[in-house]
Amino acid sequence: MPDYEWLLFDLDGTLSDPAEGFVNSMNHALVSHDYPARPASELTTYIGPPLEVTMGNLTGSKDSKRIRSLVDKYRERYSETGYAENSLYPGIADTLEHLSQTDGVRLGVCTSKRADFAKRILERFSLLHYFEFVSGGDVGIAKWQQLQGLLADRTISRRSLMIGDRHFDLSAAAKNALPSAGVLWGYGSREELTEHGPAHLFTRPVEIRDLFEHKQ
Known part of the structure; x- marks a missing residue:
């Protein structure tokens, strides 16, 4: 595990x-x-x-x-x-609920979207309460810089896994010496993601919670 x-x-x-x-x-x-x-x-x-x-x-x-x-x-x-005009992927809500109840696991959002927009979307789907923070981007701020800032101010630790659907997510993690995971239900192909050496590739949201199946 x-x-x-x-x-x-x-x-x-x-x-x-x-x-x-x-x-x-x-x-x-x-x-x-x-x-x-x-x-x-x-x-x-x-x-x-x-x-x-x-x-x-x-x-x-x-x-x-x-x-x-x-x-x-x-x-x-x-x-x-x-x-x-946004739709929730099947299985996400159940997965986040399960992870939020898993001992020792903490959840955050790191998105290139502006933080206020991200929070409105998460609120719309009743997901915001699962996350301890929402880090949003703005013009001129790359995702690797967002992660760098979260590490620098100790919002997150080095025991952090960045989960995303595009190579920008995985390369941002790599630039900060953090492990990453790719998801295959989004907009990045398997080839795009595997090129950046993710620690995990998930085909369904339930596979994320399965990482911690013995940690309850």
Whole structure:
């Protein structure tokens, strides 16, 4: 049985599926800046990275002010309706409830999404109370820097497992010498995740709680 004190969860693609709100808010931002709307099948491949990275990739712009304006426009719609266009992955609620009752296991969220948006989503699904903290990102802040900060202020210990669906989650953990786990129900492929050497690959949420089946 692994000796983890903290389980750190990504949000988008790990706890919940943000596709509808992400696509609608992204196209709202693009169209408002005279870029063409993109099909959902194209946009969902961008779920996970920081918004400023996605905006730069989609528009080809390197103008920081324009990219900030695009991000602000995305968040304008997301804060009104996009956050609610979100669905919880099957098995997540039961898994978090089980983990919250497991001795010696503590739960946190580390997401590139702004913290206030993340908390609203977690509250909507009645999940927020399972987590001791929610670390959110903002423009110019990478996930590895979020983890670095959590370690520096001793919010988390080195016995922490970062759980996410994209290589950004796994590489952020590696950069801080922390173990990671990939989930295969999100937006990252098995190939993308295995390339970054995760300690675990989960195909169903119940497999996370099974790590601690003898710790009750």
